Amino acid sequence: MDTTALLLSLKLAACTVAILAPVGILVARWLATREFAGKPFVEAAFALPLVLPPTVLGYYLLVALGGHSPLGRWYEATFGHPLVFTFDGLVVASVIFNLPFAIQPVQRAFEAIPEDLRHAAACCGLTGLQSLWRIELPLAWAGLVTGAVLTFAHTLGEFGVVLMVGGSIPGETKTIAIAIYDRVQAFDSPGAGVMSAVLLLLSVVAIGITFLASAKRRRHGS
Amino acid sequence: MDPSGALTVELTQARPIPLAVSLACTGGELLALVGPSGSGKSTVLRAIAGVYPSARGRVVVGGDTWLDSASGHFRPARERSVGFVFQNYALFPHLSAEENVVQAMGHVVPAERVARARALLERTNLAGLEARRPAQLSGGQQQRVAVARALARDPKVLLLDEPFSAVDQVTREKLYEELATLRRDLNVPMILVTHALDEAAMLADRMCILHRGTTLQAGTPQAVMMRPASPLVARLVGLKNIFPGEVVEHDPARLVTRIRWQGRIFEAAHAPQFAAGARITWVVAPSHIVVHRRDRPSRGERENPVSGVVERCIELGETTALSLRVGAGERADIFLSLPTHAARRNGLAQGVAAGISLLTDGIHLMPAAESLTIS
Numbered sequence: 001m002d003t004t005a006l007l008l009s010l011k012l013a014a015c016t017v018a019i020l021a022p023v024g025i026l027v028a029r030w031l032a033t034r035e036f037a038g039k040p041f042v043e044a045a046f047a048l049p050l051v052l053p054p055t056v057l058g059y060y061l062l063v064a065l066g067g068h069s070p071l072g073r074w075y076e077a078t079f080g081h082p083l084v085f086t087f088d089g090l091v092v093a094s095v096i097f098n099l100p101f102a103i104q105p106v107q108r109a110f111e112a113i114p115e116d117l118r119h120a121a122a123c124c125g126l127t128g129l130q131s132l133w134r135i136e137l138p139l140a141w142a143g144l145v146t147g148a149v150l151t152f153a154h155t156l157g158e159f160g161v162v163l164m165v166g167g168s169i170p171g172e173t174k175t176i177a178i179a180i181y182d183r184v185q186a187f188d189s190p191g192a193g194v195m196s197a198v199l200l201l202l203s204v205v206a207i208g209i210t211f212l213a214s215a216k217r218r219r220h221g222s
Numbered sequence: 223m224d225p226s227g228a229l230t231v232e233l234t235q236a237r238p239i240p241l242a243v244s245l246a247c248t249g250g251e252l253l254a255l256v257g258p259s260g261s262g263k264s265t266v267l268r269a270i271a272g273v274y275p276s277a278r279g280r281v282v283v284g285g286d287t288w289l290d291s292a293s294g295h296f297r298p299a300r301e302r303s304v305g306f307v308f309q310n311y312a313l314f315p316h317l318s319a320e321e322n323v324v325q326a327m328g329h330v331v332p333a334e335r336v337a338r339a340r341a342l343l344e345r346t347n348l349a350g351l352e353a354r355r356p357a358q359l360s361g362g363q364q365q366r367v368a369v370a371r372a373l374a375r376d377p378k379v380l381l382l383d384e385p386f387s388a389v390d391q392v393t394r395e396k397l398y399e400e401l402a403t404l405r406r407d408l409n410v411p412m413i414l415v416t417h418a419l420d421e422a423a424m425l426a427d428r429m430c431i432l433h434r435g436t437t438l439q440a441g442t443p444q445a446v447m448m449r450p451a452s453p454l455v456a457r458l459v460g461l462k463n464i465f466p467g468e469v470v471e472h473d474p475a476r477l478v479t480r481i482r483w484q485g486r487i488f489e490a491a492h493a494p495q496f497a498a499g500a501r502i503t504w505v506v507a508p509s510h511i512v513v514h515r516r517d518r519p520s521r522g523e524r525e526n527p528v529s530g531v532v533e534r535c536i537e538l539g540e541t542t543a544l545s546l547r548v549g550a551g552e553r554a555d556i557f558l559s560l561p562t563h564a565a566r567r568n569g570l571a572q573g574v575a576a577g578i579s580l581l582t583d584g585i586h587l588m589p590a591a592e593s594l595t596i597s
Contacts (some may be wrong), residue, residue, distance in 0.1 A: 116309075125328040202591065
């Protein structure tokens with residue numbers, strides 16, 4: 001059992017969720033409540049990581065974040081170390097890779113709130129932020145839980161993108177999914193088995209939570 | 223600042239929803255906005271409330287301009303002080319009745335909000351139900367919470383979007399009374415959107431007919447229903463006896479105008495705006511059709527008497543709907559309804575001969591219709 005890798009994965013997942021939660025809420029609410037030209041293209045762009053092979057996404061992120069790219073050069077000049085093959089780079093890649101998991105459930109939850117409720121909030125004199133905080137978020141919480149749990153679980157299991165952008169540096173970019181692959185390569189079947197069982201357990205718990213959340217939402221009819 | 227707090231609305235736009243709306247409502251007045259589904263009633267309310275941002279035109283309340291698209295002025299909904307009762311109430315489902323009402327009290331000092339919310343809920347007959355969530359309330363109770371929430375805003379305009387459509391008949395009648403009582407103390411313009419004419423006639427001081435986004439006529443419910451401005455309005459207010467005719471002559475001394483229809487001459491309410499010989503459309507209000515007693519003719523039957531044969535006679539519970547064929551051709555049936563017991567006592571049935579009088583005051587003339595059907 002590679003505890004370092006497990007802890008690193010948990011840290012990466014927590015960072016990803018922490019960054020994506022506010023981003024997901026804002027983007028999801030924007031997409032759920034606004035109609036504009038080209039909206040399907042914007043939605044498609046946010047959904048792209050769902051269908052793109054992880055290695056392809058990883059390759060482009062490597063190019064975009066690498067030392068030869070303006071972003072990579074700026075990052076290195078500012079923070080004194082490169083973005084790729086570091087934990088920071090993994091977080092950036094993970095945030096992008098998880099956009100659809102963080103946005104879509106929350107967007108569906110916002111879309112399920114009748115427009116009249118938002119209008120009623122405005123007619124009550126609530127500002128956009130008050131309406132979000134007091135009315136919409138309490139009604140969309142199940143979507144938020146689903147988005148957070150899916151993002152967390154998905155980050156734990158990430159492989160292709162992590163390998164491309166992070167490599168496999170122990171304690172820095174070697175996540176549990178890569179550690180499992182390493183163990184298998186080293187014919188350490190029991191080691192791979194224990195870690196796989198841990199990931200399986202985490203995934204079952206995660207999916208259980210999302211189903212409980214949506215069942216509760218259905219029961220309350222909100 | 224206009225002390226009466228009057229509301230004036232002028233909306234003119236071609237897209238996305240065509241609107242040509244002009245209406246006014248003074249403080250304390252209840253104006254019913256009436257029209258068929260899809261006529262744009264709700265859109266007008268939303269434009270007044272500021273939750274339909276693409277509205278073009280002007281909305282002024284008490285001298286305060288809320289919308290003036292010519293100068294690009296748009297005051298957002300949250301700054302307009304409107305009380306809005308939505309069709310399905312739009313209560314916040316995760317909040318109690320009291321919390322729903324408190325949401326509209328941002329302008330009240332926090333320490334007073336709960337007490338005021340309770341007072342409002344008591345005023346709308348909801349004392350004891352403060353802690354219930356909308357799902358734990360009946361339809362009528364939900365409507366009362368929505369009204370309390372709208373009043374909690376201390377609104378400058380009260381907007382009611384079909385507030386009675388989602389409750390059963392018994393509850394509805396109770397809510398009518400409650401609204402009639404409540405509005406006595408309200409000094410702001412109130413607009414009630416409805417497609418039910420009886421509702422408008424019962425509750426409103428004035429009504430305004432809306433058709434395909436265009437306001438056609440405004441006036442007291444009785445005036446609009448008795449004296450529609452056009453055949454289209456006549457149809458929209460549910461009048462059935464709409465006929466083409468011709469002006470014969472005016473009799474200013476007796477304040478009547480004689481018209482010809484189906485070879486007969488009728489005396490109608492004086493309408494000097496139509497020249498003799500002009501083609502017109504005439505209408506008679508159902509309240510102004512008197513059925514003659516078949517067994518014993520009486521004096522009252524001299525006023526525009528018409529006789530014919532009962533073409534259809536359908537009992538609809540306590541009322542009976544009749545059509546009387548009084549001439550030849552397509553539009554020669556006069557429709558009337560009367561209490562079933564009266565119809566029975568008078569021996570009215572399909573195929574029997576019957577006589578009626580069309581009271582002069584109830585015959586109203588309008589410009590000739592191009593077509594009497596609403597496309």
